Amino acid sequence: MTLLQLLVNGVALGAAYALVALGFVLVLNATAAVNFAQGDLVMAGGLLAAALAPHLPVPGILLLPAVMAVMAGLGLAVCAAAYLPLRHRPPVSVFISTIAVGIILQNGATLLSGPEPKSAPPLFGGGTLEIGGLVVAEQSAAIVVVAALLIGAQQWVFARTQFGRRLRATAQDPEMARACGIPVTAMVLATFAIGTACAGAAGLLLANQFFVTPTSGGDLILKAYIAVTLGGWGSVPGAVAGALVIALFEVVVSAVLSYPVALAALYATLLAVLVVRPQGLFGEAARRRA
């Protein structure tokens, strides 16, 4: 039973990580650029939720749309400032510009909210639920449900709507997308907005279970990068699977062994996967695109 409860906690954490990785991979696919600010954008979402909470004393689930909307706007600004002016330059230019955005966000957050850890409100409440003998924190269950809904909604938009088709076409071949009449710049802006809204949602979800500080982003971008590498560079299902694997190591393996051993085991697993399947777990689609 303990193992099952650990699994539930691991899945909850993995669901939040999946939103981080999803935002990262969306931008990666649409622009072929690695957005190194993604972790700091998650941090910004968490701090935004923490800052809004005293002024809007409502459950986190009601704060979530506001946080995602503000973060989507921030995503547009990041795209306009750090990607669009450099998109025809070598990829390293965008690497550097997104690192710069991350540093600006970190220092801006320190100036605005101080270096102390902050916490966001829970999505619904701080109690527990008993499901078939399993005691599950309401927040953990809510994180899984909310993250699944957000990921599912996003997949629905991508698979079923004309807007989603245009985003996918832009991601697969931007020049050909333009030759089909698709306004590629608008699609890239929309992708940054969606990816950053995902980061904001992840920030709110994570900032309740873990405190958020202006420097939290570094660890998160590393996890997003590992999740995407493990799952398959550019693969959306791979990013979600990779995030779940990381969280299960952090929660389940670390509880059974220890956190340092869990981290070592995670990186050993990553290396083993890359040796056996260099394209990652779901890497076939990414290879086809290339």
Added chain:
Amino acid sequence: MTALLSVEGVGADHGGLRVLHAVSLAVAAGEAVALLGANGAGKSTLLRSILGLHPAAAGRVLFDGADLSGMRADRRVRLGLGYVPEGRRVFPGMSVRDNLEVASRQGRAGRRDDLERVFALFPQLRQKAAERAWRLSGGQQQMLAIGRALMGRPRLLLLDEPSLGLSPLLAGEVYAAVRAVADAGTAVLLADQSAARALAATSRVVLLALGRVVHEGPSGALPAGALHDAFLGDAHAAG
């Protein structure tokens, strides 16, 4: 006849070298024109310059009287240009249906009508509608690329090497579709190295050699030796 497309003195560069030299041509509404020339003659660069994917270093392109200079490719397409690139370039990870629908600018009902029109032209695509595009054969991908361009309801279709890499049978099917499109009133500018098929499918021909127009006239009345000179002129010059 009023020109739908006017290319006026267009020049273009590749890697610092001029590859198109003051190219001028016109295509009237509903007209099918072949653009023939050897590999490297500048056919693809010219089509890409017309669409705005390759910057023109000189001259201008007019479409239905509007100067397209400085206009992005997506806006040119929305004005009524359609493009079938060399190598097909379908969206490989998307289904056949999504490849087609993504190029439509109609509402749901209009999209459905356009889809039916494309499926009527290429029945094989209907059977493969749910397949990922990368699973299609080369000929089916070419049909998909043409169908995708038609989903935008173009007034002028730019086709770049539609028979490249296809078996004679499949190339024949593709050309039959091109003729059907032209017969239905869509103007066509068809770049190809396969001269016989292209001449049969069009009413007028423009020969391009080393980035220059060397002949223009009816497809059925090509002077003896013109084609030979266009394709082998550089070899003769070198010799």
